[in-house]
Amino acid sequence: MGATFIHAADLHLGTPFRGLGEVSPGLRKRLIWASFEAFRRLVDVAREADLLLLAGDVLETGLPHLRARLELVKALKSLSQEGVRVFLVAGNHDPFPFWQDLSLPSGVTLFSPQGGVEKVTLGDERVSVSGISHGDRRVRENLAHRLVPRGGDLRLALVHAFLQGQEGHDPYAPCSLGDLVSRNFHYWALGHIHKGQVVLEDPWVVYPGNLQGRHPGERGEKGCMRGVWDGNSLEVEFLPLSPVLWETRSLSLEGVEDSETLLALLEGLKEEVRWPGGTLLKVILEGPSLLYSLGEEGLKELEGMLNQGEDREDFVWISLRDRLSPPVDLEELVSQEEFLARLVEEARSLKGTVEGLLEGGELSALWGRRDVAKWLGSPGEGERELLVEKALRRALSFMLRER
Ligand SMILES: [Mn+2]
Numbered sequence: 067m068g069a070t071f072i073h074a075a076d077l078h079l080g081t082p083f084r085g086l087g088e089v090s091p092g093l094r095k096r097l098i099w100a101s102f103e104a105f106r107r108l109v110d111v112a113r114e115a116d117l118l119l120l121a122g123d124v125l126e127t128g129l130p131h132l133r134a135r136l137e138l139v140k141a142l143k144s145l146s147q148e149g150v151r152v153f154l155v156a157g158n159h160d161p162f163p164f165w166q167d168l169s170l171p172s173g174v175t176l177f178s179p180q181g182g183v184e185k186v187t188l189g190d191e192r193v194s195v196s197g198i199s200h201g202d203r204r205v206r207e208n209l210a211h212r213l214v215p216r217g218g219d220l221r222l223a224l225v226h227a228f229l230q231g232q233e234g235h236d237p238y239a240p241c242s243l244g245d246l247v248s249r250n251f252h253y254w255a256l257g258h259i260h261k262g263q264v265v266l267e268d269p270w271v272v273y274p275g276n277l278q279g280r281h282p283g284e285r286g287e288k289g290c291m292r293g294v295w296d297g298n299s300l301e302v303e304f305l306p307l308s309p310v311l312w313e314t315r316s317l318s319l320e321g322v323e324d325s326e327t328l329l330a331l332l333e334g335l336k337e338e339v340r341w342p343g344g345t346l347l348k349v350i351l352e353g354p355s356l357l358y359s360l361g362e363e364g365l366k367e368l369e370g371m372l373n374q375g376e377d378r379e380d381f382v383w384i385s386l387r388d389r390l391s392p393p394v395d396l397e398e399l400v401s402q403e404e405f406l407a408r409l410v411e412e413a414r415s416l417k418g419t420v421e422g423l424l425e426g427g428e429l430s431a432l433w434g435r436r437d438v439a440k441w442l443g444s445p446g447e448g449e450r451e452l453l454v455e456k457a458l459r460r461a462l463s464f465m466l467r468e469r
Pocket residue numbers: 123157158159226257258259
């Protein structure tokens with residue numbers, strides 16, 4: 067007979083999109099709707115399953131959540147009426163105390179910070195689900211370590227945890243792969259890391275990722291996992307659910323010298339990524355080209371033209387990043403002009419200074435603050451150099467234009 071389960075995590079219901087820049091009011095509305103639409107799709111696939119596992123950060127704290135909470139409770143009620151058993155654990159965004167005033171319907175199990183095991187019988191299959199919640203926002207202890215399987219033909223573990231070796235997330239409830247493998251579970255339903263991934267297949271160690279990307283760093287299709295147990299083995303697959311996609315493309319303008327061609331290229335790119343639910347497309351323009359002289363203002367105008375008429379269902383909303391450089395041979399220029407030579411030399415010597423600033427100085431303190439870093443994005447390798455390059459290019463483009 068077997069058993070089918072759906073595993074999702076990090077729904078963060080009710081959080082806004084970030085890094086959008088200026089979008090039309092109609093589009094803004096559609097984006098707020100997108101997270102709820104992804105959730106509605108999740109509930110639809112869960113209806114076809116026996117169990118739904120939600121691995122934490124289902125809700126987002128610190129925001130007005132009325133709609134998120136109401137929609138969640140409504141969905142859980144309808145699932146439990148249809149006989150789908152729901153298991154959830156609290157994460158660092160929605161720790162256990164945060165759930166106290168929500169009335170969860172019967173058929174829904176919220177595991178406590180002490181952890182527990184629930185058993186479900188499906189025909190002749192006995193399934194056990196072990197889970198443990200975050201008790202507060204900054205759990206440093208190893209929660210996964212406290213989960214022990216207690217019988218069952220299919221043994222599932224549910225926890226919101228930071229698996230060592232992952233990047234870009236706070237190390238709450240840290241654990242190692244060894245901790246997970248040493249337990250006798252078939253499937254570890256994890257949450258916390260927003261990038262969906264199957265870490266291991268035996269036993270299954272899985273982050274489904276979040277349901278809907280909310281900023282340029284959360285690219286591509288997002289969704290949940292479906293596990294099908296036939297009594298002997300477990301098949302696991304990813305189900306995409308997010309209506310809206312974030313995409314990033316690089317476009318080299320080497321050899322492209324006029325704005326008509328650029329417009330045509332960008333229009334082509336838009337059609338390439340267009341898909342039914344809508345796409346937020348970031349295009350990085352790079353390479354040496356005369357079009358460097360468009361500058362920020364020119365690019366803003368281009369964006370305006372490209373985004374006109376994109377209040378449609380399958381919109382592509384484009385934003386352009388300028389990494390163009392003047393089509394000059396820097397070395398040759400330097401050899402010809404004393405002043406430019408000094409400028410380039412100055413910029414190159416600055417690179418060291420900028421790295422210093424980022425690593426030990428004021429900028430590093432700034433980037434070290436999470437509330438700031440989430441808006442800026444973290445300065446990756448190469449980004450430091452880029453800051454100086456960009457300043458140099460700007461200086462050169464001003465000077466070359468003056469001629
Ligand atoms: Mn989390």
